[in-house]
Amino acid sequence: MSVSREELAPNAFGSRLLALTRPGPAAWQNTVATAVGVVVALLLSSALIAATGGSPAASVQALFQGSVADGTAWTTTLLYTAPLLLVAVGACVSARSGVFNIGQEGQVLVGALFAAWVGLRLAVTGPLLLVAMLLTAALAAGAWAGLSSLMYRFRGVNIVVSTLLMTFVAQQLVAFAVNTPWLLQESRVGDAVVSPQSNPLPVSGRLGSFGEYPDLQVNGGLLLALVGAVVVAVVVARTRWGFRLTMLGLNPLAAKHAGVRVNALGGAALAISGAFAGLAGAVLLASPVGVNRLQPGIAMNIGWDGLLVALVARNRPLLAVPVALLFGVLRSGGGFLAATGVPPFLVDVVKALLVLAFVAPPVVTAVIRRRRAGARTARAERRPAPVAEEVAL
Amino acid sequence: MSAADDISTILSSGIRLTVPLAFAACGEYLAERAGAMNISVEAMMLGAAFGSIATASATGSATTGLLVGVLIGLLIGFVHGNLSHRLEINTFVVGLVLNALVLGLTSYLITVSTFDSHQVAQVSVPWLRDIPLIGHPLFVERWPVYLLLVIIPLTWWLVERSRWGLELRAVGEQPQAADVTGIRVNLRRRQALLWCGALAGLGGAYLAVGEVGSFNQNMTAGRGYIVIAAVIFGAWRLGRTLLGCALFGLADAMRLALPALGLTLNSQLLVVAPYLLALLAMLLFATRHREPRALGQPFERGST
Amino acid sequence: GCASNDATAPQATAPADAGAKTDGGTVPAGQPDVNGDGKVVIGVLSPGDINDKGYYQSFVDTAEAFATSKGWTIIKRGSVNTSEALNAARALCQQKVDMVALGASELRDAIPASEEPVCGNTAWYVPSSDNIQQTPKIVLSTDEADQSMLAAGYAAGLLMKDKGETKAGFVTGPEVDFTTTAAKAFKAGIRLVVPEATLTTTYSGDLNDSAKAKEATQAQISQGVKVIYPYLGGATDASAELANANGVATLTPGTDRCASTKPTFDISVLFSPGDYFKAALEEFAAAKLQLGTEKVWKLGVDPFPTVKLCNGTPEQNKQLETFIADVGSGKIDPKAEVQRLGS
Amino acid sequence: MTEDERARELTPPSAPALRLRGIRKSYGPVVACDAVDLAVHRGEIHGLLGENGAGKSTLMKILLGLVQRDAGTIMHGDDPVEIGSPQEAVALGIGMVHQHFSLIEPLTVWENVILGDTGKIDKTAACDQVREVSRRYGLPIDPLARVDRLSAGERQRVELIKCLRRDPSVLVLDEPTSVLTQAESAELFTVLRHVVRSENRAVILISHKLAEITAATDRVTVLRRGRVVFHSGTADTGPQELARRMVGREVSLGAEAAALGMLPVDGPAPGEPGTPGDGTPPAAAPALRLRDLTVTVDGVRVLSDLSLDVAPGEILGLYGVEGNGQATLGDLLSGLVVPDSGAVEISGRPVDLNRPGALHAAGLGIVPEDRHSSGVVLDMSVAENLVMKSLDGVTRRGFVSRRKMYAEARRLVAEFNIVTPSMDTPVRSLSGGNQQRVVLARELSAGPAVLIAAQPTHGLDVGAIEDMYRRLRDAASGGVAVLLISTELEEVMALASRIAVISSGRITGVLSTGEATAERLGMLVGGVAA
Numbered sequence A: 001m002s003v004s005r006e007e008l009a010p011n012a013f014g015s016r017l018l019a020l021t022r023p024g025p026a027a028w029q030n031t032v033a034t035a036v037g038v039v040v041a042l043l044l045s046s047a048l049i050a051a052t053g054g055s056p057a058a059s060v061q062a063l064f065q066g067s068v069a070d071g072t073a074w075t076t077t078l079l080y081t082a083p084l085l086l087v088a089v090g091a092c093v094s095a096r097s098g099v100f101n102i103g104q105e106g107q108v109l110v111g112a113l114f115a116a117w118v119g120l121r122l123a124v125t126g127p128l129l130l131v132a133m134l135l136t137a138a139l140a141a142g143a144w145a146g147l148s149s150l151m152y153r154f155r156g157v158n159i160v161v162s163t164l165l166m167t168f169v170a171q172q173l174v175a176f177a178v179n180t181p182w183l184l185q186e187s188r189v190g191d192a193v194v195s196p197q198s199n200p201l202p203v204s205g206r207l208g209s210f211g212e213y214p215d216l217q218v219n220g221g222l223l224l225a226l227v228g229a230v231v232v233a234v235v236v237a238r239t240r241w242g243f244r245l246t247m248l249g250l251n252p253l254a255a256k257h258a259g260v261r262v263n264a265l266g267g268a269a270l271a272i273s274g275a276f277a278g279l280a281g282a283v284l285l286a287s288p289v290g291v292n293r294l295q296p297g298i299a300m301n302i303g304w305d306g307l308l309v310a311l312v313a314r315n316r317p318l319l320a321v322p323v324a325l326l327f328g329v330l331r332s333g334g335g336f337l338a339a340t341g342v343p344p345f346l347v348d349v350v351k352a353l354l355v356l357a358f359v360a361p362p363v364v365t366a367v368i369r370r371r372r373a374g375a376r377t378a379r380a381e382r383r384p385a386p387v388a389e390e391v392a393l
Numbered sequence B: 001m002s003a004a005d006d007i008s009t010i011l012s013s014g015i016r017l018t019v020p021l022a023f024a025a026c027g028e029y030l031a032e033r034a035g036a037m038n039i040s041v042e043a044m045m046l047g048a049a050f051g052s053i054a055t056a057s058a059t060g061s062a063t064t065g066l067l068v069g070v071l072i073g074l075l076i077g078f079v080h081g082n083l084s085h086r087l088e089i090n091t092f093v094v095g096l097v098l099n100a101l102v103l104g105l106t107s108y109l110i111t112v113s114t115f116d117s118h119q120v121a122q123v124s125v126p127w128l129r130d131i132p133l134i135g136h137p138l139f140v141e142r143w144p145v146y147l148l149l150v151i152i153p154l155t156w157w158l159v160e161r162s163r164w165g166l167e168l169r170a171v172g173e174q175p176q177a178a179d180v181t182g183i184r185v186n187l188r189r190r191q192a193l194l195w196c197g198a199l200a201g202l203g204g205a206y207l208a209v210g211e212v213g214s215f216n217q218n219m220t221a222g223r224g225y226i227v228i229a230a231v232i233f234g235a236w237r238l239g240r241t242l243l244g245c246a247l248f249g250l251a252d253a254m255r256l257a258l259p260a261l262g263l264t265l266n267s268q269l270l271v272v273a274p275y276l277l278a279l280l281a282m283l284l285f286a287t288r289h290r291e292p293r294a295l296g297q298p299f300e301r302g303s304t
Numbered sequence C: 001g002c003a004s005n006d007a008t009a010p011q012a013t014a015p016a017d018a019g020a021k022t023d024g025g026t027v028p029a030g031q032p033d034v035n036g037d038g039k040v041v042i043g044v045l046s047p048g049d050i051n052d053k054g055y056y057q058s059f060v061d062t063a064e065a066f067a068t069s070k071g072w073t074i075i076k077r078g079s080v081n082t083s084e085a086l087n088a089a090r091a092l093c094q095q096k097v098d099m100v101a102l103g104a105s106e107l108r109d110a111i112p113a114s115e116e117p118v119c120g121n122t123a124w125y126v127p128s129s130d131n132i133q134q135t136p137k138i139v140l141s142t143d144e145a146d147q148s149m150l151a152a153g154y155a156a157g158l159l160m161k162d163k164g165e166t167k168a169g170f171v172t173g174p175e176v177d178f179t180t181t182a183a184k185a186f187k188a189g190i191r192l193v194v195p196e197a198t199l200t201t202t203y204s205g206d207l208n209d210s211a212k213a214k215e216a217t218q219a220q221i222s223q224g225v226k227v228i229y230p231y232l233g234g235a236t237d238a239s240a241e242l243a244n245a246n247g248v249a250t251l252t253p254g255t256d257r258c259a260s261t262k263p264t265f266d267i268s269v270l271f272s273p274g275d276y277f278k279a280a281l282e283e284f285a286a287a288k289l290q291l292g293t294e295k296v297w298k299l300g301v302d303p304f305p306t307v308k309l310c311n312g313t314p315e316q317n318k319q320l321e322t323f324i325a326d327v328g329s330g331k332i333d334p335k336a337e338v339q340r341l342g343s
Numbered sequence D: 001m002t003e004d005e006r007a008r009e010l011t012p013p014s015a016p017a018l019r020l021r022g023i024r025k026s027y028g029p030v031v032a033c034d035a036v037d038l039a040v041h042r043g044e045i046h047g048l049l050g051e052n053g054a055g056k057s058t059l060m061k062i063l064l065g066l067v068q069r070d071a072g073t074i075m076h077g078d079d080p081v082e083i084g085s086p087q088e089a090v091a092l093g094i095g096m097v098h099q100h101f102s103l104i105e106p107l108t109v110w111e112n113v114i115l116g117d118t119g120k121i122d123k124t125a126a127c128d129q130v131r132e133v134s135r136r137y138g139l140p141i142d143p144l145a146r147v148d149r150l151s152a153g154e155r156q157r158v159e160l161i162k163c164l165r166r167d168p169s170v171l172v173l174d175e176p177t178s179v180l181t182q183a184e185s186a187e188l189f190t191v192l193r194h195v196v197r198s199e200n201r202a203v204i205l206i207s208h209k210l211a212e213i214t215a216a217t218d219r220v221t222v223l224r225r226g227r228v229v230f231h232s233g234t235a236d237t238g239p240q241e242l243a244r245r246m247v248g249r250e251v252s253l254g255a256e257a258a259a260l261g262m263l264p265v266d267g268p269a270p271g272e273p274g275t276p277g278d279g280t281p282p283a284a285a286p287a288l289r290l291r292d293l294t295v296t297v298d299g300v301r302v303l304s305d306l307s308l309d310v311a312p313g314e315i316l317g318l319y320g321v322e323g324n325g326q327a328t329l330g331d332l333l334s335g336l337v338v339p340d341s342g343a344v345e346i347s348g349r350p351v352d353l354n355r356p357g358a359l360h361a362a363g364l365g366i367v368p369e370d371r372h373s374s375g376v377v378l379d380m381s382v383a384e385n386l387v388m389k390s391l392d393g394v395t396r397r398g399f400v401s402r403r404k405m406y407a408e409a410r411r412l413v414a415e416f417n418i419v420t421p422s423m424d425t426p427v428r429s430l431s432g433g434n435q436q437r438v439v440l441a442r443e444l445s446a447g448p449a450v451l452i453a454a455q456p457t458h459g460l461d462v463g464a465i466e467d468m469y470r471r472l473r474d475a476a477s478g479g480v481a482v483l484l485i486s487t488e489l490e491e492v493m494a495l496a497s498r499i500a501v502i503s504s505g506r507i508t509g510v511l512s513t514g515e516a517t518a519e520r521l522g523m524l525v526g527g528v529a530a
């Protein structure tokens, strides 16, 4: 038996940390490839702006102005970051368990729907109302995602497909709720036109915040999301539950074999991911500065983007924090693009290209390495073999 | 107005709403049989719709537009294929990103440009169009509709009868086994995605230069997802998949025509119907036994 | 226990009478350069597609044309999600605009921003149907959809009567309050002329899905409808073209498109937010725009809203003019007429 | 063997049908083939012998164009050839029956047979060809049947037909007998002999079983760690020498014979747990009792009324040909499958099979058949893999204590001689033998009353196999009831005191090692009750 590394290093955790900082050749290549990818993504976006008569420099300036230039801009950025991070953290949990949930957009909506119902209809006052809203949103969206898990468990319905389809169901559900007076549609005042939206939440149903707008104001949702990210990171990395979750994700059969209740655990992971998305929905609804009404468009693609955040962060909850911030920056900065004459849709293009830039490199470097080996093989084929002495048979 | 005319109207309308779905569904069906689960079909349709109108507007020829639409579908299929079946990036991730990218890009471009409206010519088949009930719906259509008469049998033949299709099915079921038999698994999947791209592109382009004549932001409005629902609803059989498309198309036609006949239905329920039906189909008929076994799973030689 | 929905309704607006509203108001110093940075910037937000060649585009186009003529800068942003309205408005304020103009009342959720310090030195222009609460920071511009739609129906009725038709159609997007009330008033207008007329209303679900709008239009045409109102956004032209091809008369949703050749329209219904906005911009340029006021646009009193026949016979034109004047003079009460004939 | 055949074998035709020279292939640091020379002649069955991982399959994949070599030449007749794809190999007349995965189950026989061809599909012609080939070689099969409805033996026939239809001059079979009963193996060898003798083709038969090589081949080449270490006419050598060449050291054909795929020359030493009994279970109360287990999958009875008792301290061998329900039994005892009816009792107490982890909790340890898919988590560390079944022991208030985990892992690594660079090394980068030791260490560390070892030596080299045998014997002598599920006759003969034979999901007989002869077992395996 060889001497193991921990025997030399009394602090095993420290040595693991060290190992993280010591990049292997693959990590180094990945970093370079990612950097190249990001540059390419930005160049492509600039080319798009230039080709359509805009100014890339002005666009960058606008993005900067709108997202991080001052306290006000930061406030908006953080307002977007919070739900993005919540969705992403949830996505990390399900992805860790090997379940790919892509229905977050719908789960955000379901969360917002139920939070709105509780906020507007439950005769609770004070901070309890907010707690009830958040809890209900998480439970409802968790159950919604859990449905996909049940469909898989009992009928073998592919989870990716069912979570995707359920998104469209959720959209119509919300549309129905805000178009139906006995459900959540806003009250008619006099004979005024009513819109497909709910009444605004009472003040007690809104999230608190720190700091005074227009200076930097940190919304309560962000705190919730950060706590969520840390808790999930610790739970996944350190607890028995997290151990089982990781095992399930890496090898479900072995996990089952080791006594893990795979269906329950996988279902729980999916439900938790839905619950986080639902929380994001409630946070969007109860934003300390916001519309505070349930509207069909309330999810604002936060669900899809949050999923992308998790992908870019490679399913690591703590890494998702800066990535969610980056996506928040792009969103809030996008609001400033209009001034440059560049359509804000540019942000969607940049986002998609950036995701590719982050997701592709590890795969690409792996393939290049494989190709190199292949190329060597191809060259070797041209070379005559060393003639071994004739085998007498 | 007679009942026959009403039926004829709804039928016509249903056919027009079905055609773009049917084109794309033929493509998606073939791709899924090869194991390539491809949610970028929405991107293919939308990109093609944009490209076809932009081209038609620039060249004045709707037919050229249609062709360019097909090319754009092919391009997206090519990109998807190379990202997920050469570089082995998760196919769902690629699909999501492409959908977001194309939606963003077309919305961007339509904001900075304006296009004239163009439509391909209508064909009206003499005599046949006078058949009661189905004559008008079936025989007075924009000409690309009749491409379906070729594409549906061709798709069926390709999958069920051609050697290429046999290999596609092998690749969709047991890629490892197909590999040792000498079939290039990822190449076949990329080819399947090209076919899917071309047809989804045709569907999207038809929607733009056949059906509507113009492009507006997000004009496919989720039709790509309906196509995926149709393939699932059809349990990976071509006939049933097309039946699904027709069902969804007709349901829409009914929804749009019924008010004119004096009836109304809950619109949310109707919008959501395709997705609910696909989910129900999966729940009721245990489709897991019909699903290509390697659907959505990447192939890498040497892994089991 | 559960609260009723209405218990949570905002305790708003016992609608004050219009006179009181227009009286007050403040004229911010330095108009049009409200924030005093030496340049005039108008920020426009629109909930719809600002290239729809119709309602939403007209607003932006008007603003742009006016601003250009004055040498002002304009920032325009379309397709703003209602849930994003507030942040979008703030972004404008941060960019030091002198005026924030909302393209439609759907974006009313942006109004709270006008109270925030970031938007301290900005004028606000808000189109409204009458459920938006007046605040000292905003100019409201109100028209009653009932009036223009009733007149539109009246005009359509005139065409139908002369041709002996009784069937009219109304194609619109989602089935929501503003579309259903519009349909109701349109129907009432038609029935003022052709009492036995019927109106078919089809909700395609989406103001911009051209394919579905066309199918809805086609279904109505097949049912023998001879006048169709494509009350749509981006899908308007597709629907109107189809109607043209079938010899069915059409109306415009908001703008004057009598000159348009593809598609052609028979009736222009003018309630374009751009036209109202232009008036406000003129006041703004002349430093006379009073914040905290509401301008109510009345059919028959103001130049807009109004309805005109593109190829009307003198007889028809005269009847329409009379009707509009009667509404303006109060001889006809649109609300009551809609109540009476609209259902 | 007739005089005529013997004569032909001794004077092979001058030009080999195929010759490999200096073939080299490495996978990263692992050199799978190193300067391999090999010549095969028409009219002979050429045995390719080597331990697991010696590079046999790799060499043949190179020949088939599935893997590109790093260096070397392939001579077809007198011409050097490049083989870039299986199609090119087919064009050169090389056909292969693969060790794993090569039939597409949802397709029909004829579709599978023509898969990999080029040109238009002609169903009628394909079916006719299948019938023709199957008649010619005596391999009856329905060309229209779907492959997933066929038994293992029938599938092997399809593979053969698929190859033979293309009229190959060289036919390669990679470990073809592992899924076959003795009768089916005999049938296969008859066909091969026919192919070689009357049709003058060349056959390469790959195996790691000495007995098979000596019985069926004319000529033999031995590979060890990627190199050719020996070649000879089969008649000119013997098991002893082949074994020595294959393993690289002197081995006795007594104790180690089973690890080499030979029946032991002399039985296990008396007094050992594997002592032959009389076929009746020992008097002690059984530690493991399987009662009438029935499992139905897709309407097919995979296990029917299977009952077995295993006493503490005994090794019971469950012998049978692959695909007769052993895998399902293994899954059942892993908690992956719940039976339709029947019960499992451990130490006299029934186990609720619906509860995950119940078997483990009741004192059952298992070395699963496919360690990669269910034994270990390849991407988790050695330490994590070692504790994953006994997490409670290293957990405090829900948190996994790394200190305790490493302590436990270090203890097991030392006790089971697991060679690993560190506790944090992913199990993926351990060798097969060490991965298997990780599994065994984990299972035995829980102090089980019952140990199930399913194909425990698959893919291990002789040294690792011997180690495994020793540890199973030790476990038994320590009072554990061991159920050894194996397809290797030699293995069960060497280890078990009683042998139960499984065929088509039922036990066809239980014999003591003393009464078990290859013939009697062969009949039981074929489903004939003895």
Ligand SMILES: Nc1ncnc2c1ncn2[C@@H]1O[C@H](COP(=O)(O)OP(=O)(O)OP(=O)(O)O)[C@@H](O)[C@H]1O
Binding pocket: B301, B302, D027, D030, D031, D032, D050, D051, D052, D053, D054, D055, D056, D057, D058, D059, D099, D208, D459
């Ligand atoms: N795709 C691969 N990547 C990396 N290493 C490989 C790969 N295929 C085989 N090897 C390694 O090459 C060596 C030879 O493998 P090969 O499959 O040729 O052995 P074999 O003699 O056929 O063994 P068996 O009797 O188990 O079939 C082994 O060490 C194996 O781990």
Ligand SMILES: Nc1ncnc2c1ncn2[C@@H]1O[C@H](COP(=O)(O)OP(=O)(O)OP(=O)(O)O)[C@@H](O)[C@H]1O
Binding pocket: D030, D052, D053, D428, D429, D430, D431, D432, D433, D434, D459, D460, D461, D463, D464
């Ligand atoms: N898939 C793989 N990935 C990484 N390394 C591998 C892989 N397969 C084999 N190896 C490496 O190749 C070496 C040889 O593997 P193999 O399974 O042939 O072991 P072995 O030499 O037969 O040892 P043992 O006697 O323990 O089975 C191992 O030590 C392992 O490090």
Ligand SMILES: [Mg+2]
Binding pocket: C033, C034, C035, C036, C037, C038, C039, C040, C041, C096, C097, C098
């Ligand atoms: Mg200024």
Ligand SMILES: [Mg+2]
Binding pocket: D056, D057, D058, D099, D174
């Ligand atoms: Mg092998």
